[in-house]
Amino acid sequence: MERNVIRSGSKLAPSSFSAAPHALSLKGIVKRYGDLAAVDGVSLDIPRGSFLTLLGPSGSGKTTILMSIAGFVRPTEGDILLDGARINDLPPEKRNFGMVFQGYALFPHMTVAENVWFPLRVRGQSFPESERAVMDVLQLVQLDHLKDRLPSELSGGQQQRVALARALVFKPDLLLLDEPLSALDKKLRADLQWELKDLHEKLGTTFIYVTHDQEEALSMSDEIVILRDGKIEQMGKPGDLYEKPATSFVADFLGKSNFIRARLIASTGPDQATYAVGEQEFNLRPAPATVGPGETVAIALRPEKIDISVTEPETTNRLKATIRQFNYHGTSFHLRVSAAPLGDLFVTVQAWRCGITPSINGELWISWEPEAGVVVRETVAIDDRPSPDGV
């Protein structure tokens, strides 16, 4: 298998922790608590060896789905299939899935090595027998030198690695991760994203990852499932979801987005359409397939896809704008500009090649390519969504 290629520099044979990857299918999963459906008809195929992320705000049902897969929650309806076999009725300990819990749940009275030994011990392996596996997996997460410490003597990042090692040591069929990075600070989180992805490539085990952090989801996943109110809003590869959000919820949740409510005027073939806000007309490419001329549409426009200039650009999609507010982020400026007739728009410009020095009430031109706008279904009203920058 391609994924099992050993990276140069690693002493370890990674295949020693990777069972043959398994595929998981969810068929119409529903979980009701009284009248409330926490999960409402979720069907999903998770291919062998993939890194799939369940992404959604709190209350979207992502954790309930993961707990159903793990066996802690019994779905009210629907089937969970592992390689085609129904596993609904198996208790968690019979499923052979590795799990990294939110907050890690490391056993506080056991050392690092004992924690990692635990899954092997309950499978009837004595310590001498399993010592090799414990040490190997600790080496894999670079913690072999801390094997005799207690969890309370480790940093957050180290605890996280122990939790990973413990979930991997018994060669699980799947690895389930429940917001594993949420307790860590930003920098460490970024480092561990690299490590997790690297680990996934080394092992080839199927990873199912739950998070509410869109950045984590985008950076690591092969596939992202975006959940809202217990239902799948959209799923696909990170790049596709980001570039072609189907709904206003996805455009707003995954990254930041401006929304323009416009009237579609004409489609000049499948390639190009024109839309208008008030009297001002703009171009859109390609033309939306689902809506026709005369209809009102919501168009998502990413802040970083808007260009700024001092002189008037030669393109149809341009407006004169006034800066209302700006934030400096080191790598970029975040501007809030007011541009009639669209109202307030957010614009992100790379700081080092920002042609102007932003100032409040400063005037400038904004413009965007016809490809920058995406027509989205309005699943969340675009008028009362919170501002993308939180200002």
Next chain:
Amino acid sequence: MIGRSLNHGSYWVLIAPAVVLMVVFYVFPLLQVLWISVTEPTFGFGNYEELFTNSFLHRIWRTTAFICGITTALTVVLGYVVAYAMAHVREQQMTAMMFCILLTFWLSVLIRAFAWVMLLRTEGMINNALMFIGAIDDPLRLSRNQFGVIVGMVHFMLPLAILPIYANLRGISQSYVAAARGLGGSGFQAFRMIYLPLSKPGIIAATILVFVFSLGFFITPAILGGGRVVMVSEYIRVAFEETLLWGKATMLSSTLLFGVFLLLAIVSRFVNLRRVFGAT
């Protein structure tokens, strides 16, 4: 800020009332007890010699140790079961259980002991009921023996075991058990390897508390033992009030006290008692 401006002298002023109270009503009488034990009837360790020579005292100590041991073991096991249930039921049921436990705690120990006498005596409810349904032909001897004493003592001590164990269990996150099961452990393995070791501080606290309380306990043994089961504390009472052998009584009291200290010293070699009893 205020704390920093106070020197050590003013700290002493603040705690002086408590210290004086302790010295007058606690330390001084205790020293007096120790003093009497080596001066009455004559100066010396004559009273303590009896510990080794008097076979009647040996029997009393043996009875005491036996009853306290059994009582402690039963109380801690039963207390653990109740505390475990309390830690796992809903808030409302927990409140009801806590109320029932505290209710028996508030009842006078005398009333409880006599209630047990009513239940356990030859003509008591239990014997009558068993004979009525034909389970037995002759009444069982349930009181005026060690069995009765142990039943009464376990009942009295249960809250003392339940409360510290419950406090400990409440602090154990359910995620540990979930993690253990998610990693392949059965329910029993999760309990034995994770939950039980994590509840060790509660078990130790309860064991010490119940055992120490049992050692000095005399009302329940006196009533339910009916004079046939003599434990040290009951014998001390008799020596003080009836036979007026104050030297012997104070000697036994002191021995009991040192015995408890010795026990704690031994236990503290294996466990951190400060942590067990909640000191930080």
